[in-house]
Amino acid sequence: xxxxxxxxxxxxxxxxxxxxxxxxxxxxxxxxxxxxxxxxxxxxxxxxxxxxxxxxxxxxxxxxxxxxxxxxxxxxxxxxxxxxxxxxxxxxxxxxxxxxxxxxxxxxxxxxxxxxxxxxxxxxxxxxxxxxxxxxxxxxxxxxxxxxxxxxxxxxxxxxxxxxxxxxxxxxxxxxxxxxxxxxxxxxxxxxxxxxxxxxxxxxxxxxxxxxxxxxxxxxxxxxxxxxxxxxxxxxxxxxxxxxxxxxxxxxxxxxxxxxxxxxxxxxxxxx
Amino acid sequence: xxxxxxxxxxxxxxxxxxxxxxxxxxxxxxxxxxxxxxxxxxxxxxxxxxxxxxxxxxxxxxxxxxxxxxxxxxxxxxxxxxxxxxxxxxxxxxxxxxxxxxxxxxxxxxxxxxxxxxxxxxxxxxxxxxxxxxxxxxxxxxxxxxxxxxxxxxxxxxxxxxxxxxxxxxxxxxxxxxxxxxxxxxxxxxxxxxxxxxxxxxxxxxxxxxxxxxxxxxxxxxxxxxxxxxxxxxxxxxxxxxxxxxxxxxxxxxxxxxxxxxxxxxxxxxxxxxxxxxxxxxxxxxxxxxxxxxxxxxxxxxxxxxxxxxxxxxxxxxxxxxxxxxxxxxxxxxxxxxxxxxxxxxxxxxxxxxxxxxxxxxxxxxxxxxxxxxxxxxxxxxxxxxxxxxx
Numbered sequence: 001x002x003x004x005x006x007x008x009x010x011x012x013x014x015x016x017x018x019x020x021x022x023x024x025x026x027x028x029x030x031x032x033x034x035x036x037x038x039x040x041x042x043x044x045x046x047x048x049x050x051x052x053x054x055x056x057x058x059x060x061x062x063x064x065x066x067x068x069x070x071x072x073x074x075x076x077x078x079x080x081x082x083x084x085x086x087x088x089x090x091x092x093x094x095x096x097x098x099x100x101x102x103x104x105x106x107x108x109x110x111x112x113x114x115x116x117x118x119x120x121x122x123x124x125x126x127x128x129x130x131x132x133x134x135x136x137x138x139x140x141x142x143x144x145x146x147x148x149x150x151x152x153x154x155x156x157x158x159x160x161x162x163x164x165x166x167x168x169x170x171x172x173x174x175x176x177x178x179x180x181x182x183x184x185x186x187x188x189x190x191x192x193x194x195x196x197x198x199x200x201x202x203x204x205x206x207x208x209x210x211x212x213x214x215x216x217x218x219x220x221x222x223x224x225x226x227x228x229x230x231x232x233x234x235x236x237x238x239x240x241x242x243x244x245x246x247x248x249x250x251x252x253x254x255x256x257x258x259x260x261x262x263x264x265x266x267x268x269x270x271x272x
Numbered sequence: 273x274x275x276x277x278x279x280x281x282x283x284x285x286x287x288x289x290x291x292x293x294x295x296x297x298x299x300x301x302x303x304x305x306x307x308x309x310x311x312x313x314x315x316x317x318x319x320x321x322x323x324x325x326x327x328x329x330x331x332x333x334x335x336x337x338x339x340x341x342x343x344x345x346x347x348x349x350x351x352x353x354x355x356x357x358x359x360x361x362x363x364x365x366x367x368x369x370x371x372x373x374x375x376x377x378x379x380x381x382x383x384x385x386x387x388x389x390x391x392x393x394x395x396x397x398x399x400x401x402x403x404x405x406x407x408x409x410x411x412x413x414x415x416x417x418x419x420x421x422x423x424x425x426x427x428x429x430x431x432x433x434x435x436x437x438x439x440x441x442x443x444x445x446x447x448x449x450x451x452x453x454x455x456x457x458x459x460x461x462x463x464x465x466x467x468x469x470x471x472x473x474x475x476x477x478x479x480x481x482x483x484x485x486x487x488x489x490x491x492x493x494x495x496x497x498x499x500x501x502x503x504x505x506x507x508x509x510x511x512x513x514x515x516x517x518x519x520x521x522x523x524x525x526x527x528x529x530x531x532x533x534x535x536x537x538x539x540x541x542x543x544x545x546x547x548x549x550x551x552x553x554x555x556x557x558x559x560x561x562x563x564x565x566x567x568x569x570x571x572x573x574x575x576x577x578x579x580x581x582x583x584x585x586x587x588x589x590x591x592x593x594x595x596x597x598x599x600x601x602x603x604x605x606x607x608x609x610x611x612x613x614x615x616x617x618x619x620x621x622x623x624x625x626x627x628x629x630x631x632x633x634x635x636x637x638x639x640x641x642x643x644x645x646x647x648x649x650x651x652x653x654x655x656x657x658x659x660x661x662x663x
Contacts, residue, residue, distance in 0.1 A: 054565065055566040056434065056443050058290070058552070059290045059447075061447070062433075065433055077563040077565070103550045103551060103560070103566070104563055104564035104565070105564075106549055107547075107562070107563065107564030128290050128291075129289055129290055129553075131287050131290075131294055133294070134286055134287060151291075153291060154292040154295075156292050156295040156453060157291060157294075157295065158295070176292060179451060179454075180292075180447075180450055181450055181451065
């Protein structure tokens, strides 16, 4: 059983929902990136998704696109991510997932990639453009080293395909709550809930919902039906807004994380 | 025969897309398999290709150019097709198919603007709203085509992310498609992207090679020795090459943009200088760095300014069915000027790469050789750029 599965078992016992925030590697810089990870952990993140920047992020909206450019300009890459992971693991105890487009992984070479994953004890990998069709060998290899390879289900995925994806996946199912790219959206919750119910019916793994969620209210609404909530753009946006006051970014992210945590734990939405 | 069931040309191609797009791509695959066999679709498409787009385009024996080069050269006059380039072959096919599939909206990307204009044209013809994504840099250097699209009733959306050229326009079009998957068909302009696009676009462009085969047999009573075409994404080249795939004695030459030189970073020669990677839905040769980040391409012609190439060309390269060379901006301009002066035909900068190749490497050919060059588009759109460089 990999670390993510263990964590989900624990959460289930405690009847709690998972909160998985997303930040881009080295955003806004190396030093503050670590501080942000700390703030996320200390304020209620159950795991952290670290985005490896890619030059052509086709599934991402403008906020994460801009963060990717910021990170690329600082020299962030998959290899640098792994180099830093050792250090991160010393300071952060929650599971760490990498999100990368497939080409950086392919360029590194799958064999080498898995070796490094094993050595650095990466907990999970999310590759948005590695479709179910192209992922079979990759997932088999990741299972062999207890690396959770997260698979996506979208609003367009038919039921039979959900079952197939579920039997292939490990860790959890990443349910994309909107037809679109990452970023803030409004008014999609009702439809998403119907879909989440359908996904739950056709799958056995925990289901985490991401894409489009930016407010505590949305998180609370969707978490009632899902096992976890993933928020990226809303957090990255805080960094973007406070790019000249990095300490403020850390504080704001801590505050945001506390808000999400408390609504996921069934408390009332605290005042901002 | 490639692509195989998984959408691979041996080691290249595939479907590397986010889950949301998979259903649309699978739907397209099923629909295309149906329409390919549908008499109604084929008759309609053939009607529009003939009566509307002006096919077949001539295969012209370029006597003056031949005399200079010292061997026989024929030009496949795709520049005479409606809208001034081969792109119309693909857009009429795809937009007609989208209409028959019940799609309500068309989107496309464009580099030089030729594919954008051809898509806007087909969308106007088949009464469908159309939106074309174009890099800011390309909108600037191909402003005439921007206006043409607007005249045709298309909304041109400016893309100012990344390098602001073709690859970024494709990213933006994909993002639009993910967001409007139920109503929208994405007309990709070259033999790139996830399967089944490389096959669909190739099949619609194969009319070029099929016509050439008939025409050259009529003119020369034999097949040609060489087929020469420029390669960006590679649709005009593949459209010419593919019908000759089994004619092993017909050699294929693809000409990539060497930009400011293959030893600089400013070129678009993915096959000559790239490495294998996965980009915009398919595995193929790419211009990328050691971390797998896609690099910015450069070419004097916006239409070849792309850091990837169609997976079928990658396959042709690896099995050595085709040979790929690169020609720089300077030689391209020479080709542009030369064809204009000797034949009275102003070519687009894209096929000027192939013309430049023949001029520069004329000694590689023998006196009795018959060479067919795909003149994939006309040069009106490039006049401003050429003026800047030549005057």
